[in-house]
Amino acid sequence: MSETSDPHQHSPRWQNWAGDQLCTPVTVQRPGSIEELSAAIARAGDSGQRVRAVGAGHSFSEIACSEGAQVRLDRLSRVLDVDTSSGLVRAQAGITIGDLSRRLDAHGLAMENLGDIDVQSIAGAISTATHGTGARLRNISAQVVELTLVLADGSTLVCSPERDQEIFGAARVGLGALGVIAEVTLHCVPAFTLRGLDAPAPLAQTLERFEELALGNDHFEFFVFPHADVALTRTNNRTDEPPKPRSRLAAYTNDVLLTNHAFGLLCRAGRRLPGRIPQINRLVTRLAGRSERVDRSAAIFASPRLVRFTEMEYALPREHTPQAVRRVLEAIEQRGFAVPFPIEVRTVAPDDAFLSTAAGRDSGYIAVHMFEGMQWQPYFRAVEAIMDELGGRPHWGKRHFQTADTLRARYPDWERFQAVRARLDPRGRFANEWTDRVLGPVAEGSALGSVVEGSAGG
Ligand SMILES: Cc1cc2nc3c(=O)[nH]c(=O)nc-3n(C[C@H](O)[C@H](O)[C@H](O)COP(=O)(O)OP(=O)(O)OC[C@H]3O[C@@H](n4cnc5c(N)ncnc54)[C@H](O)[C@@H]3O)c2cc1C
Known part of the structure; x- marks a missing residue:
């Protein structure tokens, strides 16, 4: 029993x-074990x-x-099994991506692609379709080959492409609404090294060449500060060169002092003097120089984020990406939004998880951010209106204003997800106010036994 497992403890x-x-x-x-996790969920169910x-x-x-029971997964953080020949790795759900x-x-393996931080839990990352960038690479949930779920009654269920395929299609990006993931098996790749190049480039040219840049590199993305006509491009490609890790001092100077502390100071200046944001943004863009690094993939993908902000991100059919970026930048100019943060633009390959934001289509992702303590709603609403017109799907872990009614038609497999939800969690035990809005109530329908006959065990 975990030290905080008293169900009456506030x-x-x-x-x-x-x-x-x-x-x-x-x-x-x-919980510190799958048994404790099962018991915790069963207990919550018993108390309604x-x-x-x-x-x-x-x-x-x-x-x-x-608003009811919260199950924190941070004690379930072990790697359980590593098969270096197949690349299959089984881990507990709460392990962070960095760990x-x-x-x-250490086993000569790596994740094929990652986002730009590594402190999320693996289960949290897959549950929201967290992604990196790479037009030929899918999001993290697409690396999952098997999941162990704890269901509302405390029983466990294992799903994979071979076993309960329909549940697997729903549970890979399950939004925490189907059960609690206890274990994940991932398909990993041999460890690799990336040559990372950060370089400014004219925005107009970058948008014109977007497809070519996205398809011509393993990982291409760019940032653009509103009011600046320069794209800060980031291009990471695999290399056979030996990694040349930076010294601790160099890493600290760049990743903490410049990218975070100096940037944080400028954001604070912009918050105090919003009228100065266009000049500040142009200054930051001018200061961003060209830099190159060769290092292990995980060290290139992720960096620390110390400046607090909020964010919205939309997945679009990839071909709409340049147009969407232009329209967001125009809206900022025309509506006079004070935005001291850059827009981030990435790509992801299609996959087949029912609620993956890249389900069934090559996707471009556009993320907008707002510094803490600044007004984000009008800006994000204006961006969302643009994304709505272009068939956008909101990132599940980021802000948006959508509801089940506005989202349903954007996902061809929406009803399949809802059917699995109704079967696995007919009483809506894994719902919260967010799922009430975004997924709606659990559909009335079949009970667990009819679908997962033989797979749910105690
Ligand atoms: C600074 C910053 C940078 C980011 N960068 C990126 C990026 O590059 N790319 C990107 O796509 N996203 C990015 N994100 C978003 C982030 O990856 C997602 O929101 C992710 O879901 C967070 O993981 P978490 O472990 O914190 O999950 P939480 O936020 O704790 O939970 C997210 C969801 O997962 C569910 N969940 C968690 N654990 C389980 C479990 N064991 N079983 C079932 N459901 C579970 C929760 O119920 C919830 O629904 C970023 C966020 C921040 C703050």
Whole structure:
């Protein structure tokens, strides 16, 4: 039994990384084994509480908030099995991507692609379709080959492409709404080295050449500060060169002092003097020089984020990306939004998880951010209106204003997800206010036994 497993114990308040999503769950559980996890969920069910799993709390939306029982996965953080020949790695759900990457590297393995931080839990990352960039590379959930879920009654269920395929299609990007993931098996690749090049380039040319740049590199993305006509491009390609890790001082100077502290100071200046943001943004863009690094993939992909902000991100059919970027920048100019943060533009290959934001289509991703303490709603609403017109799907872990009614038609497999949800969690135990809005109530329908006959075990 975990030290906080008393179901009557009131928890301290919980908040997300950005500090702007707060909740006070009735109970908090921190199971240290799958048996404790099952018992915690069964207990919550017995007392009629809704249950939300939480990973590292790095979502910007209220997706992880719980008004009932909260199950924190951070004690379930072990790597359970590594098969270097097949690349299959089984890990507990709460392990952070950074810890996992370090363990993989020790075995000569790596994740094929990652986002730009590595502190999320693996289960939290896959549950929201967290992604990196790479037009030929899929999001992290697409690397999953098997999942072990704990269901509302505390029983466990294993799903994979061979076993309960329909559940697997739903559970890979499950939004915490189907059950709690206890274990994940991932397909990993041999460890690799990346040559990373950061370089400014004219924005107009970058947008014109977007397809070519996205398809011609392993990982291409760019940032653009509003009011500046320069794209800060980031191009990472695999190389056979030996890694040349930076000294601790060089890494600290760049990743902490410049990218975070100096940038944070400029954001604070912009918050105090919003009229100066266009000049500040042009200054930051001018200061961003060209730099090159060769290092292990995980070290190139992820960097620390110390400046607090909130974010919205939309996935679009990739061909609409340049047009969408132009329209967002125009909206900022025309509506006079004060935006001291850059827009980030990435690509991801299609996959087949029912609620993956890249389900069935080559996708471009456009992320907009707002510094803490600044008004984000009018800006994000204006961006969302543009994304709505272009068939956008919101990142599940980031802010948006959509509801089940506005989202349903954007996902060909929406009803399949809802059918699995109704079967696995007919009483809506894994719902919260966010899922009430975004997924709607659990559809009335079949019970668990009819679908997963033989696979649910105690
Ligand atoms: C600074 C920053 C940078 C980011 N960069 C990127 C990026 O590059 N690319 C990108 O795509 N996203 C990015 N994100 C978003 C982030 O990856 C997602 O929001 C991710 O879901 C966070 O993982 P987490 O472990 O913190 O999950 P949480 O926020 O704790 O939870 C997210 C969801 O997962 C569910 N969940 C968690 N654990 C389990 C479990 N064991 N079983 C079932 N459900 C579970 C929760 O219930 C919730 O629904 C970034 C976020 C921040 C704050």
